[in-house]
Amino acid sequence: MFAGFDFDVIERSLPYLFREGMTFTLTLTAMAMTGGIVFGTLLAMMRLSSYALLNVPAAMYVNLMRSVPLVLVIFWFYFLVPWIGGWLIGAKQPIQVGAFMSSVVTFTLFEAAYYCEIMRAGIQSVARGQASAGYALGLNYWQTMGSIVLPQAFRNMMPVLLTQTIILFQDTSLVYVLSISDFLGAASKVAQRDGRLVEMYLFVAVVYFIISYFLSHQVKRLQTRLAVPGGV
Numbered sequence: 001m002f003a004g005f006d007f008d009v010i011e012r013s014l015p016y017l018f019r020e021g022m023t024f025t026l027t028l029t030a031m032a033m034t035g036g037i038v039f040g041t042l043l044a045m046m047r048l049s050s051y052a053l054l055n056v057p058a059a060m061y062v063n064l065m066r067s068v069p070l071v072l073v074i075f076w077f078y079f080l081v082p083w084i085g086g087w088l089i090g091a092k093q094p095i096q097v098g099a100f101m102s103s104v105v106t107f108t109l110f111e112a113a114y115y116c117e118i119m120r121a122g123i124q125s126v127a128r129g130q131a132s133a134g135y136a137l138g139l140n141y142w143q144t145m146g147s148i149v150l151p152q153a154f155r156n157m158m159p160v161l162l163t164q165t166i167i168l169f170q171d172t173s174l175v176y177v178l179s180i181s182d183f184l185g186a187a188s189k190v191a192q193r194d195g196r197l198v199e200m201y202l203f204v205a206v207v208y209f210i211i212s213y214f215l216s217h218q219v220k221r222l223q224t225r226l227a228v229p230g231g232v
Contacts, residue, residue: 008205013190021186022207027042028100028182029169032107036168037161039108040115045145047120058116071174077106078178099180111168117183118164122157123149159223166215170208183207 046058065073081102082094089095097105126149134144154161173184183187184204191200 008043009194009196013187013200014108014188017183020181021183024100024181024186025169025172025183028103028172028175029165031104032111032168032172033099033165034099034135035104035108036111036115041150043112045118045121046121047116048123052204058181060115062113066117070110070171071177073110074098074106074174077109081105083160099175099178103175103178103180107168107172110188111164114164115161118157118160119153122153122160124129125156126152128209155226158226159219161218162222163216166212166219170212173208 043058043062046054048061049055049058078099082097084093085091085097086093123145130148130152131144134148139147172182175182176185176188179185187200188206191197
């Protein structure tokens with residue numbers, strides 16, 4: 001079955017694939033996760049606000065991002081971010097953003113919509129009496145959310161947040177459409193150079209499977225550890 005496979009091309013390409021490709025993929029995943037959770041938490045608090053000026057725009061943003069294919073959003077921001085940046089600083093020409101920064105902005109803003117819904121569910125899972133207790137102690141809304149509600153919400157939603165991050169890790173391979181040398185893009189360049197598409201794409205699939213399966217297993221273990229004894 002594997003008689004015609006050239007495994008040597010994989011071995012020769014390992015330093016390049018992991019030094020260039022996987023480093024890009026993991027960096028993009030970490031930055032988009034961090035920015036997405038921060039922005040998503042802010043969006044969740046806006047969606048839970050009783051003020052229409054806050055919850056309506058947040059709901060429109062979340063529904064838009066969750067209704068548009070990610071690959072289309074990648075193209076949007078890749079071509080629009082330089083023009084938006086130039087407009088913000090008053091430049092007549094689009095600024096040079098670069099593929100990496102454009103990708104970070106794209107995934108941060110796109111994933112924020114999903115993290116928002118996760119955080120909104122987490123905040124709503126915290127008993128209302130917790131917030132009432134904070135108000136009774138003289139804390140304002142933001143102090144109550146930051147000191148009492150959000151820490152509990154993060155604990156409740158940590159497994160789901162990490163699961164979404166695994167999905168984000170897989171989705172970063174879509175930057176391949178911009179000819180960026182992420183892990184898939186780097187493997188594609190090697191495959192086309194050496195004419196070994198089957199070997200390289202199979203190897204990429206195996207690596208993604210191993211990493212995603214391992215992380216999913218760790219998330220399940222974490223979920224078990226965070227489970228409240230006696231809870232439903």
